[in-house]
Amino acid sequence: xxxxxxxxxxxxxxxxxxxxxxxxxxxxxxxxxxxxxxxxxxxxxxxxxxxxxxxxxxxxxxxxxxxxxxxxxxxxxxxxxxxxxxxxxxxxxxxxxxxxxxxxxxxxxxxxxxxxxxxxxxxxxxxxxxxxxxxxxxxxxxx
Numbered sequence: 001x002x003x004x005x006x007x008x009x010x011x012x013x014x015x016x017x018x019x020x021x022x023x024x025x026x027x028x029x030x031x032x033x034x035x036x037x038x039x040x041x042x043x044x045x046x047x048x049x050x051x052x053x054x055x056x057x058x059x060x061x062x063x064x065x066x067x068x069x070x071x072x073x074x075x076x077x078x079x080x081x082x083x084x085x086x087x088x089x090x091x092x093x094x095x096x097x098x099x100x101x102x103x104x105x106x107x108x109x110x111x112x113x114x115x116x117x118x119x120x121x122x123x124x125x126x127x128x129x130x131x132x133x134x135x136x137x138x139x140x141x142x143x
Contacts, residue, residue, distance in 0.1 A: 003087075003091075003139035003140060003141060004139060004140050004143075005125060005127075005137060005138070005139055005140070006084050006119055006138045006139055006140040007125065007126070007140065008121075008126050009085065009122075010082045010140065011082075011128075011138055013082055014078040014081070014082040014084055015078075017074060017078035017082075017090075018078045018080060019078075021065075021076070021077060022062060022065075024137075025061055025062060025065055026058055026062070028061075029038060029057060029058055029061035029062075030054065030057075030058065032080075033053075033054050033057045034046075037050060037054075053143075056057075062103075063103050063125065065105050066099070067096060067100055067103055070086050070099040070102070071093075071094055071095065071096055071099050073085075073093075074086040074087055074094060074140055076095060079138075083140060083141040083143070084138050084139070084140060084141070085138070085139050085141055086102075086136055086138055087136065087138075087139060088112075088136055088137075088138060089135045089136065089137055094136065098134060098135065098136065100136035101134045102130055102131065102136050104126070105129075105130035105133045105134050106130040107126075109129050109130055114128040115129070116130050117127055119132070125128075
């Protein structure tokens with residue numbers, strides 16, 4: 001028997017918790033990058049291409065976090081807390097390719113003032129836009 005789709009409120013609560021963890025990941029990744037930059041250049045300030053390399057590093061760090069957890073069990077820590085699991089539309093686990101696709105598809109919706117998440121308000125299954133496009137869904141696990 002397939003697991004029921006997760007409601008919008010638990011998914012949004014999980015997103016708020018996720019924001020706290022992402023803040024820590026971004027801070028730690030930024031600190032590591034800053035230390036490496038200082039060791040390589042002898043300067044603390046960054047400009048031009050260095051700023052773009054920092055941005056790319058942050059995107060890679062967050063991709064590693066999300067995709068790593070999604071591929072290994074379909075749950076980040078906030079998703080475990082709220083008993084949510086990410087899976088393919090057919091109920092199977094995600095592979096690295098689909099996890100990366102979902103991650104990449106989430107960025108435009110996030111950068112466009114969260115429209116990818118607001119999409120759930122009009123979607124017939126209440127899915128986020130990146131889940132609809134990536135062929136994934138978030139389900140609620142039993143207690």
